[in-house]
Every structure is written in C-alpha cells, then in structure tokens.
Amino acid sequence: MQKYDTIIVGLGPSGLSAAIYTARAKLQTLVLGKKEESQLWLAHAIENYFGVESMQGKDMLELGIKQAERFKAKIKETEVINLKQKDNQFIIKTVDGEEFTGKTIILATGMPIKSSGIKNEDKFAGRGVHYCVVCDGFFYKDKKVAVIGNSNYAAEQALELLTFTKDVTIISNGKEFKFDQKYKDALDKNKIKLMPDKIISFEGDKKMQNLKTKTAELNFDGVYMAIGSAGAADFARKFGIDTKGNIIVADREGKTNVPGIYAAGTCTGTVSQVASTVGDGCIAGMSVIKKLKEKELYVDYG
C-alpha cells in the first residue's frame, strides 16, 4: 500500500491549490479525483480571477495539475470509493481497487450532492434511511435492504452490506445503471438485485417501512443513500464529521471536527468561484503542513 503525508480527494481548483502547497512543502501528496467532475471544467472563460486575464476552465485545470506535479504531487485521475480510518492513518480505496494510506485527508470534492428528491428522506434519516454502511449496517443483520444509486459508489455500498445481509437490492431511482465491469461481475456473483424504479416517497410510521414508486409500494427494512459519486458528505457521515445538510463544517483553517481530516472549497459551503475555492485550498494545505511539520506557520509569499 502506498503511503502519503496527505491525500486530497477532489481534482478541482481547491484540491489542486492545496496540493501545490503541501507538495511544495515537500509533503508526499496524492490527489485523487476526476477533473471532468470539477465545475471549473465546464467554464468557458474565467475572467474574474486576480492574476489571470482570461482562461478557459479546462486549460486552467490542466495548468493547475501541471503546477502540482511540478512540485512532485502525484495526481491520479480516478474515483474514490471508500475512506476508512485505521491506527491513526486513513485508507482510501479507489474504483480501480487500489488502496492508499494518508496521515491526513483533505476533502475537496466540490458541490454537495443534490438531494434525492425523494419525499420524507429527511423525516426518516437515521430511522430506516441511512448513509453509512459501516456505521449502521449492523442494525440490518439478515434484513431486507436497498441501496439507492446507480454508480460504482452504490455498488460498493451494496457489496459492503453483504457483511450483514444477503438480501440487497440496488435501486437506480429512474437513472441508468453505470457500473464498471468488475462491479457488474461482483454484483452478479453475489446475487444483488437491480431495480430501475423511480422512488416517489419513503413511507412508514416511526420508521421507514416502504418505498413508494409510481406503480407499487415495496417493503424494505432499511435503505442506504448512495446517489452520484461519493461526496464529501458521504465521507463526513462515515467519520462523524460535523455537517450542515450536505455541507461539511470546517473552521477558518479548514479543520473539521475530526483530527487529521480537513475540508476545502464548495463542499464546505464556499461560493463556487475559482478565487474563493483556491483560497480555501491554500489554507487547508497550510494547515496540513503546520500539523505535519509542527511548525507555527509556513510563510512563503514567493
């Protein structure tokens, strides 16, 4: 397993800004993410960023990657699928099955995942509607559970649930299933059921008991939300990081309430601007440097 001082999750301006700082301070730095998932990737022309007259979003991201690599940051364009803690280290698993350990983590995963749009999700959160298999899977031993989502991340969650129960269904909620082949094979092998139905609401009394679709009412003991890629909020829920809705609570130094885990950029509620997210990344990077180098401050204007 490859070991790093810091692993940055998110390949956007915030994560790359953090990487430029940590790598330049000679910390072993790994950045994991997909640049195409950064909002910046789609920006035609950035003209409101001090010091850059006009640049296309794509070009700016490519340049940022080049900058981080110049200082020896390792960039891997991949999807992070799991994050665990073990013996004071964090272990990150990617969709390719690779695992990396980091002394610190910077979450810079971008905009929080959009709401599922399913009625009563909030009402039953923690009472039949869950977000973290590791945290809550135990309560569903030998029960009938569903994972709601259509991606590799949903598949990973479903496979994780097998520790607790064999009766697992993935519901794509009206979307197309998009699994890599190895996930397809694993789901098939483990007899995980796939349903494309769109869910309208969660129903129940004190606890969620049924999923209502347009045509039916389906009974499940519990559901796990895994919509889209794994976002900051998903990791946050795994580690008990304070959140406000889907936004991670980080202080002005980018620290979350969990020692060793930092957060930066729009996943912390920072406005979606290159300037503000780059600023956030710089601050989180410097906090990691400060922590690992036990220095008071890393001042280097040049």
Add this chain to the structure above:
Amino acid sequence: MQKYDTIIVGLGPSGLSAAIYTARAKLQTLVLGKKEESQLWLAHAIENYFGVESMQGKDMLELGIKQAERFKAKIKETEVINLKQKDNQFIIKTVDGEEFTGKTIILATGMPIKSSGIKNEDKFAGRGVHYCVVCDGFFYKDKKVAVIGNSNYAAEQALELLTFTKDVTIISNGKEFKFDQKYKDALDKNKIKLMPDKIISFEGDKKMQNLKTKTAELNFDGVYMAIGSAGAADFARKFGIDTKGNIIVADREGKTNVPGIYAAGTCTGTVSQVASTVGDGCIAGMSVIKKLKEKELYVDYG
C-alpha cells in the same frame, strides 16, 4: 464629491480581487492605495498560485489593476488619510485632499501595523495611549498631547487634534519625518512641534503620564499612536469595528460588526498568500454585491 457604491482601501491582491467582482457586477467601484505597499510588490516569483505557472509580484499586481479597470473599476494610487461616516455614507479623504463617498467600504489594507515596540503601550491603551482622535480627542481639551508617528497619517492626526488643544507634538520615535509639502506647511503654520526622539516606555500609575526616552522623561497628558500609514486597525478603532489586537474581526462573508464595512486579506488575519487573500477579496466583493443588489447570491463561475 465623487460617489461610489463601494470604496476599497488597499491596492493589493485582496482589494483588487474584490474590485474585479464588484466592478464586474456593475457596481461603481473605487480602489485607493499604493501598489508598492502591497507585500506582493516585492515578491520575486509567485509559483504557488493555482492557474499561474510563475509570475513576478509586480507583474501580477499590474495585471490585476488592468483586470479591475477592464470592468470599469477606478483605481487611484494614493494614500488614504481619513475615513468618516455621515448619513449612512462613508467619506474617505486622501492625502491629496480629495474626498470620496461610498455606500460601502472594503478594508484590504494588508498586514497590520507592527507594534511600536514601546513598553507599556498595551498597559495604558485607552488610559493615556489612544488611537482615534475623533473618539478620544475630547478628553484632552487644552491638554498637552503627542502624536507618535512620522508620516502624513501622523500629521493628519496632529492637525485633527487642534480642534481640542493647541499643544500638539509629533514624535517620530527615532524615524525620519516624511511629510508631503502641504502637511509640512500646515504643521508649521499651526505651530505643531516635531521631536525625533525614540521612546523606550510609557510611564505612569493608573494612567500614562510620561514618555521615557534614552535621555529624558517627558510629560504628556495623552498620546496618539499613528505609526506608518493608516491601517485597517486605525480605521477600525474609529468606527468601533471589533478587533483582536491589530487584526480586524470579519466573519466568513467578510462582514465586520459595522454595517457597510467589510474587510478582507491579511488585515483580517488571513495568511499572507496570494491565493488566500484573493479568495478573501472575492468573498468580500460578493458580500457587497449581495448587500447592494439585494440578491441572494451572485453566482457566476465564468
């Protein structure tokens, strides 16, 4: 008097970043300051700023000025000497005698003023050692007072004190006096005394009574600190803006506790990095836009 939606004090990366935002949102924007006073001016090569491979500090500042001007921000390279509030508007006076009114102010004056190094300054703060003539001048009616400083800002403070007393001395504290001709003339005309002595400590019992120099102990009823150019902390003290030491307290939206006054960059304690101060400026600029346009949010990634 020229009227603006927002007046930004400070011609560094933070102030210019704010200006790019407010001007681009079609707010009448004025930036006042001296680019040579920005820490960035002295930076040889900035290589840790996402999106810019390598650039000299000077060039980056010049480019930032060009960017702000392109969106019709007005830049005036001058020194701000006073800031007042009148009828819900702010009035800013420059060293050239010009006055400008602004609906909002963004303080981006850079690093807080260094400590005077004079012993007991903190001990007697508010009790013989003061920072704001407008606030505390009244208590020194017909008393013997000193202004400590060597610049136009110190001269302006001394001239303001004439409203209350004729016995005013400016002590340069070991530095060379640097006044523009018009201040020299005004000081001369009003018989303001000049002393170059270096002060070692303030002495007194419950209140400051004497200034101790290497060779003498001089009696003064009160002193006003006006070291360097007028900084954010000086303006802060005039308006009752919350400070921690010499640092302005601003929330995550750049708001101070005084409605209409915002702050950004190193004067708020943000680390001295282009990335972090540019981020701050963006956020303060967007807060001003939000306030003046009464919009929920100004989202424009491009």
